[in-house]
Amino acid sequence: MSFLDLDRNATTPPYGAVVECVAKHLRDTPGNPGSRHAAGRRARRALEEARESLADGLGAEPDEIVFTSGGTEAANLAIAGLIRGPRLGNEGANSGPTTVLLTPGEHPAVAAPLDAGAAAGRWRVRHWPLDEHGLLKGDPLADPPPGLRFVSLLHAHNETGAILDVAPILARCNALGVPSHLDAVQAVGKLPWNFHALGATAASIGAHKFRGPRGIGALLVRSGAKLAPSLHGGHQEGGRRPGTESVALASGMALALELRLKELSEWTERTAGLRDRLEAALKRDCGAVVNAAGAPRLPNTASVAFPGCDGEALLVALDLAGVGASLGSACASGSSEPSPVLKAMGLTPELLHSSLRFSLLGEETPEEIDEAAARIAACVGRVRGEV
Structure with a gap:
């Protein structure tokens, strides 16, 4: 059976051409992209070609793409790097407690770190209500909660498949000066998708959801946004995500997106x-x-x-x-x-x-x-x- x-x-499963691409780079591009010799420069060119290809397919600039190990790391990096404000109980007279707003049923990659921060007293979490179809109901941003400093939205729900109308909400966040994160892991490769048009401060994606290799993803970060690194130890990815980049996986991810967008x-x-x-x-x-x-x-x-x-x-x-x-x-x-x-x-x-x-x-x-x-x-x- x-x-x-x-x-x-x-x-x-990755496209066959993606498997071949990853294998080719593992074999033929073994240099560290941070090295200054010929092998390193060859690896750096391949890495930046992958970054440029992804940027073109995602409606972003190459320097807005931060390679990560996947969607989970990308979401955690956005949460740790974008929420700024006083801890609960330490707020100033006019600042209000730090509050984050998110959609119910968020993937654990978003919900778990936010809940952990709430348990540690860093912020309080509020949820946007949903209607019976799984779509956003009401408008908490019409009367923002005190100390609102971060909004995370799920573009397309991994369980119900419901696609949320996020662009107007992200525009409201920008008008309020509130950083926003868009979980686009299930959306990218399944919907027409454009980072700049949507207007999020940051968006997380994972390659293996659109037939790319596992172990690679990206956080898109709008130019000019301040993202505090959650890891330390190297200059890679503009200092936003240290660690030697995987040229093979990044190249495979870029090819997978190219192939998916064509079809x-x-x-x-x-x-x-x-x-x-x-x-x-x-x-x-x-x-x-x-x-x-x-x-x-x-x-x-x-x-x-x-x-x-x-x-x-x-x-x-x-x-x-x-x-x-x-x-x-x-x-x-x-x-x-x-x-x-x-x-x-x-x-x-x-x-x-x-x-x-x-x-x-x-x-x-x-x-x-x-x-x-x-x-x-x-x-x-x-x-x-x-x-």
Whole structure:
């Protein structure tokens, strides 16, 4: 029985050309890009070519790109480097306590460091409310909380696929002089995306979400923004992220984005059709409920509830049946708590505890989607005790 992997928001396999690119640079560009001899200069040229290619594809300037080990490090770097203000209890008479605002259901790469800072008394965290579709509701920036010094937004939700209208909010942050971070890990490579047009102070991305190599990502930082480094020990990346850069991984990341952007329109149409085919089959055969169905969504992502099922039990059954799915973010897979974003959307307990995420690569055939739907329906019937 073949394994049908419908958990592609967790990671994607690199393009074949990307594998070859990384191998070529590991073999042919072994120099340290910080060295001043010929091998170092050759490595530096390759690194800067990758930076320029990424900047062109992302609507940024080359010097606005800081290479990191992935999206998680990029988000942590933005949080540590952009929040400035007094610790709680040490605020001045007119400054107010340091407050950060973020969207509910943020990826742990954003939520965990912010929660850790709140627990340490560095700031307090407030959440932007969501509506039943997983979209932002209301406008906390119309009456900003005291001491607001940082806003972090999720551009496209990794679990529901909901795409948030972030540009107007980022413009408000700029008008207020509040630094902003955009988690674009799931958006880049799946949506038309332009850093300058969106207007964030910083944005985090990860290569392996758009068929690049694992172990490489980037933080985009607007020119002129002050970013305090969270690591120390070297001059690399303009002093913002020390450590010898991986020329091979950076080059592979740049190539992956080039390849994805060339096929983005076709990929979007094809993948959305496959997602819709899967959802229609699950609604017809399982009485499934699609979460965030009323929101604009990533073309490859479906959050689906199966009333009468326990999500954990269904996930195990699907694995045994050769279907990959998830309860949510892979980085939160060890948690038994209900999905924060689905809770924020106000789902009933039955829907909340029976929801799974399916995410496509976009290269599945209609026949594979039909086979996956049939296996899922059989597992749903067994978990419900119908067969």
